[in-house]
Amino acid sequence: MSVKYSELRKKLKIDVKKPEQSELAYLTHFLHSAENGVADYYRTGADRYAETIVDLVEEPWYQGYLPIKWDVPFPPPENPTFKFIDLFAGIGGFRMAFQNLGGKCVFTSEWNHYAQKTYEANFGEVPFGDITKIDETEIPDHDILVGGFPCQPFSIAGVSKKNALGRSHGFLDETQGTLFFDIARILKHKRPKAFLLENVKNLVSHDKGKTFKIISETLRELGYNIHYRVLDGKYYAPQHRERIVIVGFDKNVFHGNEDFSFPEMSANPPMVMEDILDKQVEDKYTLTDNLWDYLQKYAKKHKAAGNGFGFGLVNFDGVSRTLSARYYKDGSEILIPQEGKNPRRLTPRECARLQGYPEDFKIPVSDTQAYKQFGNSVVMPLMQDVGKSILEVIKEKQLIHVQSPF
Numbered sequence: 001m002s003v004k005y006s007e008l009r010k011k012l013k014i015d016v017k018k019p020e021q022s023e024l025a026y027l028t029h030f031l032h033s034a035e036n037g038v039a040d041y042y043r044t045g046a047d048r049y050a051e052t053i054v055d056l057v058e059e060p061w062y063q064g065y066l067p068i069k070w071d072v073p074f075p076p077p078e079n080p081t082f083k084f085i086d087l088f089a090g091i092g093g094f095r096m097a098f099q100n101l102g103g104k105c106v107f108t109s110e111w112n113h114y115a116q117k118t119y120e121a122n123f124g125e126v127p128f129g130d131i132t133k134i135d136e137t138e139i140p141d142h143d144i145l146v147g148g149f150p151c152q153p154f155s156i157a158g159v160s161k162k163n164a165l166g167r168s169h170g171f172l173d174e175t176q177g178t179l180f181f182d183i184a185r186i187l188k189h190k191r192p193k194a195f196l197l198e199n200v201k202n203l204v205s206h207d208k209g210k211t212f213k214i215i216s217e218t219l220r221e222l223g224y225n226i227h228y229r230v231l232d233g234k235y236y237a238p239q240h241r242e243r244i245v246i247v248g249f250d251k252n253v254f255h256g257n258e259d260f261s262f263p264e265m266s267a268n269p270p271m272v273m274e275d276i277l278d279k280q281v282e283d284k285y286t287l288t289d290n291l292w293d294y295l296q297k298y299a300k301k302h303k304a305a306g307n308g309f310g311f312g313l314v315n316f317d318g319v320s321r322t323l324s325a326r327y328y329k330d331g332s333e334i335l336i337p338q339e340g341k342n343p344r345r346l347t348p349r350e351c352a353r354l355q356g357y358p359e360d361f362k363i364p365v366s367d368t369q370a371y372k373q374f375g376n377s378v379v380m381p382l383m384q385d386v387g388k389s390i391l392e393v394i395k396e397k398q399l400i401h402v403q404s405p406f
């Protein structure tokens, strides 16, 4: 008889409350793999936590809990055909995309505990924390590495703000700029067959192209053949969201001649804003007179100065601007016109749809946190399509099992 994850969750006190709860990461990673070899990476940590919770009996503490029925919105696939790891996982946009393709996630890292909370509610797994503190030898073998590494040091907004503060950015930024190198050291040690990295569009032009040069040269030096392209989410959801997508294949395996191409975009965006908006929305999402006045004055001032920046009222028949992590502040980049009222901002659920998330995605955090999380995330179906193209290459080489590898 199988045990439900929701019951285990209560019994084992799986509740993300504070940052850096690596014990819950060990436990949930272990539970996801308790019946296969990956478990060895997590058993000791899980045992350590279990000792504090369950009465120790002679047989292993988890014996009676298996197999687990994953009653979460997005359970792991029953017969996975490949393994992947989810770095800088946020709320799991990549995880959902790659699970949909039949992948089993064997390691995930995300240090923001609000994002960890959302991740656990949807996937039944708590990500490990700070990736810079995780030794690459502690990460299980995998076929594909995926990750959208933080973009603040590379984005136009981030760059100008940091310049204004007289601080360095990109690779010189001590706190964030080195996170790419965490990806590099994991690639070097684990040698996945392929990877998918995602970042803001202007990563390519940042610092006159030097940043991207360092990134691509590092990846090539590591023995990966890379393909990159700027892709727009608007072909999958009603949002203009351009991101650079970098895909790499291990030269030792594919010899640099893999037949990879990015998915072709359809001629027209398949959805418009009207398709994702709720008919009835609480008043709290309508802008106050003060804020609306302020946004209009601010836009006027900038227009006079020749800057295009200002609020963005959406066209119901079109697509929105890019949802950013700062949307929670005033919602100015995507405002919904309302008859006889000030415009309103999107609800968190509408933000989820704008990123192509399905309706059953759980949002267990405050609106502020939810806006940040969706603003940081990806247009999920676009990443799924890129993942599909990667898998076609790997499958062609018959490198992943048609049957479950576990």
Ligand SMILES: C[S@@+](CC[C@H](N)C(=O)[O-])C[C@H]1O[C@@H](n2cnc3c(N)ncnc32)[C@H](O)[C@@H]1O
Binding pocket: 088, 089, 090, 091, 092, 093, 094, 109, 110, 111, 112, 115, 129, 130, 131, 132, 147, 148, 149, 150, 151, 179, 373, 376, 377, 378
């Ligand atoms: C651009 S977001 C990626 C979002 C993700 N692709 C998604 O679908 O939600 C980058 C994420 O990296 C996380 N992060 C930043 N530094 C980190 C670190 N040192 N260790 C682990 N996660 C980190 C941030 O908290 C943020 O959620």
